[in-house]
Amino acid sequence: MEVTVIEAKKKIKEQLKVAAYCRVSSESEEQESSIENQREYYEELIQSNPNYEYAGIYFDQGISGFKEKRPGFQQMMKDARAGKINLIITKSITRFARNTDTILKATRELKDLGIGVFFELQNINTLTQDGELLMTVYAAFAQGESDTYRELARMSRRRQFEEGRPMYRLHKALGYRKGEKEGTFEIVPEEAAMIKQIYKWIRDEYTVTTILKMAKEAGFHNRDGKDLRFEQIYKIVQSEIYKGDYIMQKHFIDEDRRHRINRGELPCWYIEDDHPAIVTRKLWEEANAVIEKRAKEKTEHLDLLPMTVENYPYKNKLFCGYCGQRLYAVKTKSGAQYSFYCHKRNKGVGVCCPGITVPQKVVESWGAITENIYITMDPDKPIPKQYSITKESTWKKRHKKKEYAAEMKPYNKENYHYYKRIFCEKCGWPLYRQRRDDGRVQFICGGKSIYRSAFCSGIIVPEEVMDRLPDKDGYFILREEKENGEKHYSYSCTKEKPERKKK
Ligand SMILES: [Zn+2]
Ligand SMILES: [Zn+2]
Structure with missing residues (x-):
C-alpha cells in the first residue's frame, strides 16, 4: 500500500493576532510614569505592521514580579488559551516575570498553544528552540542569582542535554576533531590508527609498560607531542566513544565550578551509534574483556599453605633460566599468592643474572611439574607468552658450551696492548x-x-x-x-x- 501525504496548504497572509505585555514595578516612579508611553509604543508597533492584528495590551503595575498573582498577566494567559492571541511582545525577560519557573511555565504553555513570546531586548522568540534555551539562561540572569555567569554557562549546558543536544567534548578526545559543518565530528586518521593499535595491543595481552614502549617506537604521541601516559592506555580502551557511542552528561560542572564525573547526581543518557566509530564493537569488547580479566586476577587471593614440598610439589623444581639458581618462594606484598624469584639478581658485580620472578598463578597454569625446569621471561611479550620453559638437560647442554667456550688468555701486555692503561x-x-x-x-x-x-x-x-x-x-x-x-x-x-x- 502506498501512502501519499498531502501537505496542508498554508494560509497565506493571515494576520497574526499580536498582544503586548508590560510590567512596571512599584519601586520605580519613572517606570510608573512610563506606563502610558509603553502602551502607546506597543499600540504603534503592532498597528503599524500590516501582518499584525492588534490583540490588546496587558499590563501589571506595582506588583512585585515574585508574586504569581498578576491580573494583567492572568488575563493575557486566559485570552491566549481562548485563541485570541498568536504572539506576545514584551520588553525583556525581566519585564515578563522575575522568576525562572514562572517564565518557563508560561512560555512553555504558550509554546504548546503555538503562541510565541517575543522579547525585544534579547531578540528572542520562544517559538524557536534556541529561544527557549536562551530564555532559561536569561531567566537565571533575571532572577539575580549571585553567580550569574557560572549559572548561565551551567544552565545552558544542562538545557542542551535535556533537549537531547549533548555538549560534545568529542573533539577533545584523541581520534576526533570538529567537522566542517557545525556540530559534526570527524575522525583524525593518524590518531585513529594509534587508537586502533592500542586496542589491538591490549586485546593481544601486552602489558601497558610494553605498549608504551611500542607506542614510542611507532612514533605515537599526544596532541601536544608528549608521550602517551601509563594511565591513558586503559582510559582509551574503556572509553565508549571509540565504538561510536556517547554518554551524555557523563561529566558536569558543579556549583563550585569544578569539572565532575556524574555519579548519578544528574541524569545521563547512553547513545548508541552517535558518531563514526574508530574500532569495531568486537575489538572493543575483546580489549575490555582483557582489562576486566586483569582486574579480576589482581584481586583474586589464593589460599596459601606453608611452602613445603607436600603442599607444593613443584617447590624445588623451578630454576632461573639465566643463572641456573633454584628459585625461592616469597609471599607477594598483597598476600594474594606466592612468587618465585632468583636471589642472584642484582647481587653486585660479576653476577650476570637479570633476575626472574614467576607468580604462583603462572606456575600453576603450566599444569603438573614433574621434572626440573629452567625459566626465562620476556616482559615485552604478551602476558600469556612472557615465560618460557626449558628442560634441565637442554638448559645444561646449552650453558656448558658457553662456559667453556673461551680459554682465558693471561692478562698481560703481550695479550692486551692496552694492559693497565x-x-x-x-x-x-x-x-x-x-x-x-x-x-x-x-x-x-x-x-x-x-x-x-x-x-x-x-x-x-x-x-x-x-x-x-x-x-x-x-x-x-x-x-x-x-x-x-x-x-x-x-x-x-x-x-x-x-x-x-x-x-
Ligand atoms: Zn638468576
Ligand atoms: Zn667508574
Whole structure:
C-alpha cells in the first residue's frame, strides 16, 4: 500500500493576532510614569505592521514580579488559551516575570498553544528552540542569582542535554576533531590508527609498560607531542566513544565550578551509534574483556599453605633460566599468592643474572611439574607468552658450551696492548678484567666493583670492544652511552694518567 501525504496548504497572509505585555514595578516612579508611553509604543508597533492584528495590551503595575498573582498577566494567559492571541511582545525577560519557573511555565504553555513570546531586548522568540534555551539562561540572569555567569554557562549546558543536544567534548578526545559543518565530528586518521593499535595491543595481552614502549617506537604521541601516559592506555580502551557511542552528561560542572564525573547526581543518557566509530564493537569488547580479566586476577587471593614440598610439589623444581639458581618462594606484598624469584639478581658485580620472578598463578597454569625446569621471561611479550620453559638437560647442554667456550688468555701486555692503561670516565679508576658466568670476558669499573654503585654507576666494556682500541701510547678513558636501549662505547686518549675519584 502506498501512502501519499498531502501537505496542508498554508494560509497565506493571515494576520497574526499580536498582544503586548508590560510590567512596571512599584519601586520605580519613572517606570510608573512610563506606563502610558509603553502602551502607546506597543499600540504603534503592532498597528503599524500590516501582518499584525492588534490583540490588546496587558499590563501589571506595582506588583512585585515574585508574586504569581498578576491580573494583567492572568488575563493575557486566559485570552491566549481562548485563541485570541498568536504572539506576545514584551520588553525583556525581566519585564515578563522575575522568576525562572514562572517564565518557563508560561512560555512553555504558550509554546504548546503555538503562541510565541517575543522579547525585544534579547531578540528572542520562544517559538524557536534556541529561544527557549536562551530564555532559561536569561531567566537565571533575571532572577539575580549571585553567580550569574557560572549559572548561565551551567544552565545552558544542562538545557542542551535535556533537549537531547549533548555538549560534545568529542573533539577533545584523541581520534576526533570538529567537522566542517557545525556540530559534526570527524575522525583524525593518524590518531585513529594509534587508537586502533592500542586496542589491538591490549586485546593481544601486552602489558601497558610494553605498549608504551611500542607506542614510542611507532612514533605515537599526544596532541601536544608528549608521550602517551601509563594511565591513558586503559582510559582509551574503556572509553565508549571509540565504538561510536556517547554518554551524555557523563561529566558536569558543579556549583563550585569544578569539572565532575556524574555519579548519578544528574541524569545521563547512553547513545548508541552517535558518531563514526574508530574500532569495531568486537575489538572493543575483546580489549575490555582483557582489562576486566586483569582486574579480576589482581584481586583474586589464593589460599596459601606453608611452602613445603607436600603442599607444593613443584617447590624445588623451578630454576632461573639465566643463572641456573633454584628459585625461592616469597609471599607477594598483597598476600594474594606466592612468587618465585632468583636471589642472584642484582647481587653486585660479576653476577650476570637479570633476575626472574614467576607468580604462583603462572606456575600453576603450566599444569603438573614433574621434572626440573629452567625459566626465562620476556616482559615485552604478551602476558600469556612472557615465560618460557626449558628442560634441565637442554638448559645444561646449552650453558656448558658457553662456559667453556673461551680459554682465558693471561692478562698481560703481550695479550692486551692496552694492559693497565684503561680507565672509567666517571670515576677515573682503572678497568678490571672479569669473566662472566657464560664465559665471556669484559672490563668493568674498578671504582664500582670496590665501592659499589653509590660511588660510581660503573661501566662494562666487552673484550671485543676493547680490542678495537688503537695500538698507541697514552691512557684510554672509556665512556659508555645508551641510545634506544643499545650501548655505545667511545674513548679518549690522554698523556696523563687520569685522577681517581676519592671515596
Ligand atoms: Zn638468576
Ligand atoms: Zn667508574
